[in-house]
Amino acid sequence: xxxxxxxxxxxxxxxxxxxxxxxxxxxxxxxxxxxxxxxxxxxxxxxxxxxxxxxxxxxxxxxxxxxxxxxxxxxxxxxxxxxxxxxxxxxxxxxxxxxxxxxxxxxxxxxxxxxxxxxxxxxxxxxxxxxxxxxxxxxxxxxxxxxxxxxxxxxxxxxxxxxxxxxxxxxxxxxxxxxxxxxxxxxxxxxxxxxxxxxxxxxxxxxxxxxxxxxxxxxxxxxxxxxxxxxxxxxxxxxxxxxxxxxxxxxxxxxxxxxxxxxxxxxxxxxxxxxxxxxxxxxxxxxxxxxxxxxxxxxxxxxxxxxxxxxxxxxxxxxxxxxxxxxxxxxxxxxxxxxxxxxxxxxxxxxxxxxxxxxxxxxxxxxxxxxxxxxxxxxxxxxxxxxxxxxxxxxxxxxxxxxxxxxxxxxxxxxxxxxxxxxxxxxxxxxxxxxxxxxxxxxxxxxxxxxxxxxxxxxxxxxxxxxxxxxxxxxxxxxxxxxxxxxxxxxxxxxxxxxxxxxxxxxxxxxxxxxxxxxxxxxxxxxxxxxxxxxxxxxxxxxxxxxxxxxxxxxxxxxxxxxxxxxxxxxxxxxxxxxxx
Numbered sequence: 001x002x003x004x005x006x007x008x009x010x011x012x013x014x015x016x017x018x019x020x021x022x023x024x025x026x027x028x029x030x031x032x033x034x035x036x037x038x039x040x041x042x043x044x045x046x047x048x049x050x051x052x053x054x055x056x057x058x059x060x061x062x063x064x065x066x067x068x069x070x071x072x073x074x075x076x077x078x079x080x081x082x083x084x085x086x087x088x089x090x091x092x093x094x095x096x097x098x099x100x101x102x103x104x105x106x107x108x109x110x111x112x113x114x115x116x117x118x119x120x121x122x123x124x125x126x127x128x129x130x131x132x133x134x135x136x137x138x139x140x141x142x143x144x145x146x147x148x149x150x151x152x153x154x155x156x157x158x159x160x161x162x163x164x165x166x167x168x169x170x171x172x173x174x175x176x177x178x179x180x181x182x183x184x185x186x187x188x189x190x191x192x193x194x195x196x197x198x199x200x201x202x203x204x205x206x207x208x209x210x211x212x213x214x215x216x217x218x219x220x221x222x223x224x225x226x227x228x229x230x231x232x233x234x235x236x237x238x239x240x241x242x243x244x245x246x247x248x249x250x251x252x253x254x255x256x257x258x259x260x261x262x263x264x265x266x267x268x269x270x271x272x273x274x275x276x277x278x279x280x281x282x283x284x285x286x287x288x289x290x291x292x293x294x295x296x297x298x299x300x301x302x303x304x305x306x307x308x309x310x311x312x313x314x315x316x317x318x319x320x321x322x323x324x325x326x327x328x329x330x331x332x333x334x335x336x337x338x339x340x341x342x343x344x345x346x347x348x349x350x351x352x353x354x355x356x357x358x359x360x361x362x363x364x365x366x367x368x369x370x371x372x373x374x375x376x377x378x379x380x381x382x383x384x385x386x387x388x389x390x391x392x393x394x395x396x397x398x399x400x401x402x403x404x405x406x407x408x409x410x411x412x413x414x415x416x417x418x419x420x421x422x423x424x425x426x427x428x429x430x431x432x433x434x435x436x437x438x439x440x441x442x443x444x445x446x447x448x449x450x451x452x453x454x455x456x457x458x459x460x461x462x463x464x465x466x467x468x469x470x471x472x473x474x475x476x477x478x479x480x481x482x483x484x485x486x487x488x489x490x491x492x493x494x495x496x497x498x499x500x501x502x503x504x505x506x507x508x509x510x511x512x513x514x515x516x517x518x519x520x521x522x523x524x525x526x527x528x529x530x531x532x533x534x535x536x537x538x539x540x541x542x543x544x545x546x547x548x549x550x551x552x553x554x555x556x557x558x559x560x561x562x563x564x565x566x567x568x569x570x571x572x573x574x575x576x577x578x579x580x581x
Contacts, residue, residue: 004034007034008044008045008048009048011030011041012045012048015027015045064107064119064123065106065123065124065131069104069105070127070133071133072103073091073095073124073133074128074133074135074138076097077094077135078135081139091121091124095124106119106124107119108123149205149206150206151206151341151346152204152209152338152341152342153206153244153245153342153346153347153348154205154246154346155205155206155244155247155248156203156204156231156247156248157202157203157205157247157248157249157284157285158200158201158224158227158249158255159285160199160201160219160223160224160254161198161199161201162196162197163196163197163198163199163297196217197214197215197216197308197311198215198216198219199212199213199214199292200213200214200215200224200227201288201289202228202285203284203285203288204335205248206339207335207336207338207339208328208331209323209336209338209339210285210291210319210322210323210335211230211231211240211319212292212296212315212316212318212319213227213230213312213316214308214311214312215227215308216308219252219254221259221260222259223254224257225356228260228263229350229353229356229357230353232350233353234350237320238316238320239336239340240323240336240339241349242349242350243267243268243269243348243349243350244269245348246269246272247264247269247270247271248273248274249271249273250273251273251274255271255273258363259360262359262363262364262399263359265364265412265420266360266399266410267356267359268348270420270421295318296314296315296318300314323336323339324336359399359400365377365398365399366395366397366398367395367398368394368395368396369384369390369391369392369394369396370392372436373385373390373392374428375396375398377398378406380406380427380428381436382398382408382409382425382426382428383425383426383427383428383438384396384411384425386425387411387423387425388413388423396411397411398411398412406427407426407427408425409424410422410424410425411423411425459474462474462478465484465485466478467485467487519558519559520558521552521554521556521557521558522555522556522557522558522561523555524545524549524555527555527556527561527564528544528545528548530561531544531548531565534565535565535568535569538568538569547568548564
């Protein structure tokens with residue numbers, strides 16, 4: 001409790017004890033001491049008296065509504081809310097629906113009577129707030145993140161909006177009649193589609209300087225490009241100009257068009273397109289739209305413009321007056337004064353409007369790095385050895401450099417976040433004979449390109465393979481034909497294999513019909529000579545010869561010579577037996 005509140009409580013207590021007729025001078029005396037009027041004192045005393053007399057409820061802070069029921073009610077309410085946050089359902093209707101469906105009870109127990117009574121809609125709404133489940137709480141936007149920029153022209157924001165009050169026809173700027181052009185009926189808007197007045201606003205984030213221009217028709221890429229080019233050009237009456245380093249915009253079709261991206265790419269402008277539904281990412285330009293509507297467009301109700309050129313002339317005159325005279329709350333100075341703090345290296349002068357329009361329609365071209373680490377572009381050779389991570393045979397995206405059209409080009413790269421960055425390369429200078437002036441002179445000098453990323457990687461891999469720590473050691477190891485990867489066993493996986501004992505499988509014998517070899521039989525004389533040489537002293541001339549003739553009358557088969565030899569080596573009794581057979 002504050003000191004004033006304590007004093008007011010004391011005054012109220014004393015006033016209650018005074019008899020009738022003495023309270024007025026008492027209040028006047030205290031009003032003079034507290035430096036306030038008697039009416040103000042009485043008002044404050046009334047508030048103190050009410051706060052003191054009002055007792056706190058015994059069930060204050062308690063929720064009769066179950067948490068599970070509160071969650072169900074909140075979930076149904078949120079589902080009924082459209083994506084544009086328009087309420088399609090009320091707490092009363094949802095509670096009635098869920099009660100009838102038997103999904104919730106939403107009751108409270110009266111201890112004095114023992115009765116269960118339904119909770120009122122107000123009690124349910126309070127319970128939802130206590131549980132932080134009320135739609136008002138759930139739909140509250142998340143906390144914003146503060147952003148800053150480094151200097152004037154560091155970051156620009158651009159946005160387009162339909163001029164809500166005016167369109168342009170043969171009679172000049174006129175207010176849109178809601179009854180005639182109700183936007184809920186597309187056919188009504190079709191009538192004035194080409195007459196609708198669009199407002200483009202560009203703001204410089206650091207200084208707050210704004211650029212304003214009106215166009216007719218639609219939020220097209222052509223309109224956006226023309227406005228952006230005009231904002232960058234130096235005007236005699238306007239100090240604000242130059243090419244921004246970063247441009248922040250919303251994800252509209254015009255902003256994402258190839259033409260606009262090509263223009264930003266060629267001018268080395270980092271284009272940042274915020275996420276859908278995140279208008280606060282470019283809150284400055286949104287506020288600028290509101291200021292233009294209140295401070296400029298309201299004047300058109302008194303003095304209307306008769307043409308697009310006239311309304312732009314009026315807009316530019318107001319814009320310069322506003323930028324030069326209105327004090328910015330953050331900087332404490334006018335917008336032009338703050339922008340004039342820009343440094344020479346921060347002010348990038350824009351090329352002419354015609355060249356900018358040409359750059360907007362020129363897509364980046366693909367070029368392949370040749371053996372001299374150069375690319376061919378627009379009839380010239382450009383040295384790209386300074387481009388990070390470059391290598392022979394690599395493809396590069398290249399665009400014109402608008403500031404030095406013939407002598408430089410811009411290589412389009414991407415950073416780790418996927419955003420485009422630009423690397424400026426110079427054209428190769430030639431001597432009178434057409435040679436590169438930086439080429440090595442034969443017989444007097446030796447040059448080589450800086451080690452490329454690919455070469456560095458190969459050198460590191462060579463050291464790993466040879467187990468060395470320098471290029472020289474790796475070359476020496478190769479020359480000595482040392483084993484590479486000496487600490488690696490190339491058969492480790494095979495040696496680690498543990499053979500498995502497989503169960504034998506039952507099979508079916510194959511009936512193979514082997515062809516029989518038939519040869520010409522030996523004569524009895526040829527067979528006798530062969531057997532005599534084999535048997536030696538065991539050969540019994542006439543006896544054995546006679547047996548051959550008797551056993552094989554048609555000649556002796558050569559394949560049976562071995563069997564005959566074995567037979568003739570047996571005793572004579574067996575020979576007779578066989579011969580008899």
